[in-house]
Amino acid sequence: MKFRVERDVLAEAVTWTARTLPTRPPAPVLAGIRIVASAEGVLTLSTFDYEVSARSEIAAEVSEAGEVLVSGRLLAEISRALPHKPVDVVLEGTKVTVTCGASRFTLLTMPVEDYPALPVMPATVGTISGDELTSAVAQVSVAASRDDTLPLLTGVRVEIEGERITLLATDRYRLALRELTWSPDRPDISEVALVRARTLSDVAKSLGSAGDVSVALATGAGVDLIGFEAGGRHTTSLLVDGDYPPVRRLFPDETPIHAVVPTQALLDATKRVALVAERNTPVRLSFTDGQVVLNAGQGDDAQASEALEALLVGEEISVAFNPTFLQDGLNALGTDFVRMSFTHPNKPVEFTGQESLEGDSLSHYRYLLVPIRFAS
Template identity: 80%
Template sequence: MRFRVERDVLADAVTWTARSLPTRPPVPVLAGVRIEADSSGTIQLSSFDYEVSARSQIPADVSEPGTVLVSGRLLAEISRALPAKPVDVVLDGTKVVVTCGASRFTLLTMPVEDYPNLPVMPPVSGTVDGDAMTHAVAQVSVAASRDDTLPLLTGVRVEIEGEKVTLLATDRYRLALRELTWTPASPDISTVALVRARTLSDAAKSLGTAGSVAVSLSTGAGVDLIGFEAAGRQTTSLLVDGDYPAVRRLFPDETPIHAIVSKAQLTDAAKRVALVAERNTPIRLSFSDGQVVLDAGQGDDAQASEALEATLVGEDISVAFNPQFLLDGLGALDTTFVRMSFTHPNKPVEFTGQESLDGEDDKGYRYLLVPIRFAS
């Protein structure tokens, strides 16, 4: 095998393909990136850990076709450190020689015959705008659990009905829902998938800038897979197995009390007040006519309070939140104002965004946060 490729092209492709390689692979070959040089002038780089696969195809000047398997992380580090000159890659016996300008590296190869077959990309189920996908996934994934002992809750539930896609995530303390539209391959498509939040976020960030992203789903036909493809890159992931809890019913049907506050002002004030909130201690928000008062700390501890202008509809109400969960919800909104809708001081609070004080809130994104009980 022998080929020449531009440094930046190689570095981007190797870095992207190697990004999900396991730190402690169950077998050594899974730490590798497979490089296939084709006589047609393309290089395909692949990685696979039995759950997530990645493929990247780039143009190259191929003198001799061939296939090798080398350490993915090492190749990524080397390719990023090379000078801005063409890179020559040559297979020499059991070693791969990488030359770029005056730099020369020799990498040991791994037995490519021991490398597992990559999963086949399912048929395309539809396409979605990359920017919309990236934004929607970021808004929802903040609420997904990071606790791997509860694998179901580390996933994002993807519900597809025709042209509408709904993303849902919860960690039991908050719940995020985002609706968006896409272009389905079949107008009557109706399916549900549970995708690891980490995998979904990674795919959205790395492929979302490509314009249009093709989404492929395979459910109920042996291996349950989701795949994403854009700009010469493909990634697949096994779906999370299990029944996701019925979380939609947690959103209240009616909210007799709601308050509207400037999102930027509330975010800044919450960050300041949270400086005195020790670990696991809440920020308290007290709403009354025309204002909301934020306070944290009590007794002999450091204390802070700040008052902001707010519009309140309904009776006065006080709630307390985990500071980080509150800031996560505010950060996911991209509107000028936040509407907080209440049913009871100890019941979950719904966060939605709106562009003006007297306008309607946008239900396309909803963030539900469980308050912390506090002593009266």
């Protein structure tokens, strides 16, 4: 195997492909990145850990076709450190020589015959704007659980109905829902998939800038798999198995009380007040006509308070939140104003965005946060 490729092209492709490499691979070969150079001048780089696969295709001047398996993380570090000159890669026996300008590296190879075959990309079911996918996944994934002992809740539930996709995630203390439109291959498509939040976030961030993203899906036929492709990059992931809890019913049907506050002002005030909040200590929000007062700390501990202008519709109400969860929701909104809709001080509060103080609530993104009970 022998080929030449531009340094930036190689570094970008290796870095993207190697991002899914497992920290603790179950087999040594799974720490490798497989490189296949074809006589047609295409270089294919791939990784696979039995759950997530990544494959990138780039153009190269291939003198001798072949394939090799080398340490993925090491190759990524080397490719990023190379000078900005063409890179020559040659396989000589059991070693690979990487030459770039005056730099020369020799890497040991791994047994490529022991590397597992990548899963076949499922059939494409539609396309979606990369920018919108990135935004939607970021808004929802904040609510997914990080606790691997509850694998179901570490996923994002993807519901596809015709031209509408709904993303849902919860960690039992908060719930995020985002609706968006896409271009399905079949107008009557109806599918549900549970995708690991970490995987979906990584895909959305890495493919979002490549324009439209093709979505592939296979369910109910042995191996349940989701795939994404954009700009010559392909990735697949096994779906999380199990029945996701019926979380939609947690959103209240009616909210007799709501308050509207400038989002950034509330976010900044929460950060300041939370400085005195000890671990697991809430920030308390007291809404009265025309304002909201934030308080944290009590008794002999450090204390902080701050008042902001707010529009209140309905009775006065006080509620307390985990400050980190509150900040996550406010950061995810992406609107100038936040509407907080209440049913009771101890019942979940629904956060939605508004473009103006007295405008309509935007329902495409909803963040539900369970308050912390406090002594009155």
